Amino acid sequence: MAYLDHAATTPVLPEAVSAVTEALGGLGNASALHGSGRTARRRVEESRESLADALGARPSEVIFTAGGTESDNLALKGLFWARRAEDPRRRRVIVSAVEHHAVLDAVQWLASAQGAETVLLPVDRLGRVEPDVLRDALAADPDSAALVSVMWANNEVGTIQPIAELAGIAHEFGVPFHTDAVQAVGSLAVDFAESGVDALTMTGHKLGGPYGAGALLLRRDVDCVPLLHGGGQERDVRSGTLDVAGAVGLTTATCITVLRRRQTTARIAELREKLVAGVRVAVPDVVVNGDPEHRLPGIAHLTFPGCEGDSLLMLLDARGVECSTGSACAAGVAQPSHVLLAMGADDAAARGSLRFSLGHTTTADDVAAVVAAIGPVVERARRAGTAVPAGTGA
């Protein structure tokens, strides 16, 4: 089996498994006052300090959450509510058109249920937000801007956004800036303070940590209304008994991954080049999507003209190659990727694409398996692609 879906989730590091296992054996509510509580609290706070250190943040800026979706929702809704409470004119939530659904759907809800107005920033054909596009969107009516959210690196095509520049523009207008850095942390140099962003989403299971453990890095001077009310943990922004093992596992994985980043990503980038080159030989008309320069090292997003992505995925799966087509809705019905559509691809190209994502356990054999399988798979998928008229398939 060749696992090439690391952007969906990546194997948990053995060190994280040990750390979580060990922490689960410990007793204590980190908010309790007795000895057990103090022990638990010490583990959490040491994790907070290490995580902050690895990401260029201060410990007090780390808010532990249950993962990327929660962090995105907390940032989008919490910042929107806080900003509007200060000034009711602030209705506009400005986000890129290629955000993850955890951002897009949260904004859509704010628009449909909370009186927000969604401003979708278009991207160029490489998937990049032009800084001037953001500047124009803010300048159109600065008083009504509630917040800006642009992801650090895209989960489908891997395109990296000029985050520091975009955050700087938002600050020119006095507007807070959030970034979903779920795919970036561990793959790119992410320094919270240096980037200038006000809030940053990250999660554990994309970099070798446990599922259900993530964080929102949130500057101390940024107001955020909580989603979860209760015991007042995490600066009163995120109530709930602290998940000691989750915090320990998240931090262990993040610190190790950040420490090994240059070495790992250099190896991954080389394998990724081999994969793309090999696929190109087998399928000469393959189209490589995303930004050739500003791109995550481990993502190869490819369009195979004349194929349905779902057919390709199924045929590769049958040959032991595991990859992804991109976004899927609740019923599991594949939708054409909103990311590719935003980048100007037509519906057929948006449906006929695959994402291969490489990670810390990827080997040359995995890449060889893709290269060996892709030719016959594409040939068969093309035949099936024409068996059902366009727009009806899969």
Place this chain on the structure above:
Amino acid sequence: MKVLAAMSGGVDSAVAAARAVDAGHDVTGIHLALSTNPATLRTGARGCCTIEDSNDARRAADVLGIPFYIWDLAERFRADVVDDFVAEYAAGRTPNPCLRCNEKIKFSAVLDRALALGFDAVVTGHHARLADGVLRRSVDAGKDQSYVLAVLTPQQLAHAIFPLGDTTKADVRAEAAARGLAVADKPDSHDICFIADGDTRGFLTRHLGSTPGDIVDAGSGAIVGSHAGAHGFTVGQRRGLHLDRVAPGGEPRYVLEIRPATNTVVVGPGELLDVDEVAAERPVWTSGYPGEQFECSVQLRAHGMVSPARVVIEGERVVARLHTTQRGVAAGQALVMYDGDRVLGSATISSARRAPVPA
């Protein structure tokens, strides 16, 4: 063989897929997403089309340890089944959408794609027997689905596998429970999958609008009531007529005829519904041409009665002369011809009448 198991989320298709695995086939499960607006979980499962059904199908596939995918055929289904259903009613006929779905979706769009992807056959949980190209009724007469499969050609049947034909529904449920499939006691699907609330007339009104018209008595020609659209009626229907005037003698009246051109519904006494000659079009022969005329038994609606008949083929037209009358035969339904329990073929009913007694 490499086979594709169509899994609706119900008990039948889950057991059919399980039996295909047991038979040594390389099985891949698929669930057909047929609705462009899948109902929410709160609506509950109705045997197809809901998110809960696709989850049930996925869960069954996971228990069987087979790959599982969802194929989005919503656009094809809308065009070939739903639009056809509405158009048939608008033309005064009564279609059978399950039959159309087998003909156009499961054993056309899905089968074509499956073959192109390298599969040899499509497996479904239909209750019918199929062996050596011969399609027969299920051993469970109450659950037999050969009627809605009789529209398939020999080419389509050559790539079909129905593993449940020799098993009663009760035994299928027991087997599902023994296999640890959670859908073992899931209620049967019924009615029409794309009309979630079961209100066919309301569905047709939404698609065709309301056009008030007259309900006319067949004998006197008198207007005896009004309706909101002739498409809401089916030949043989008795309930829901809301007639203003009671028939002389007070006997019940039935829909005898729908005239879409004048938006008129004709009603009359039940005996006028009795027919013994049925004409049908576009025959499909399940296992080869049976000859110009032959004796057989015919079924004129799903789960309907069977009549012995002499069938005469006149080109693209089939005329069945029934040896016993049937009541309430609706145009648009299938005339399915059987030799005993063996399906010979089918054709779409265009008209039915009481043949004049020869002088």
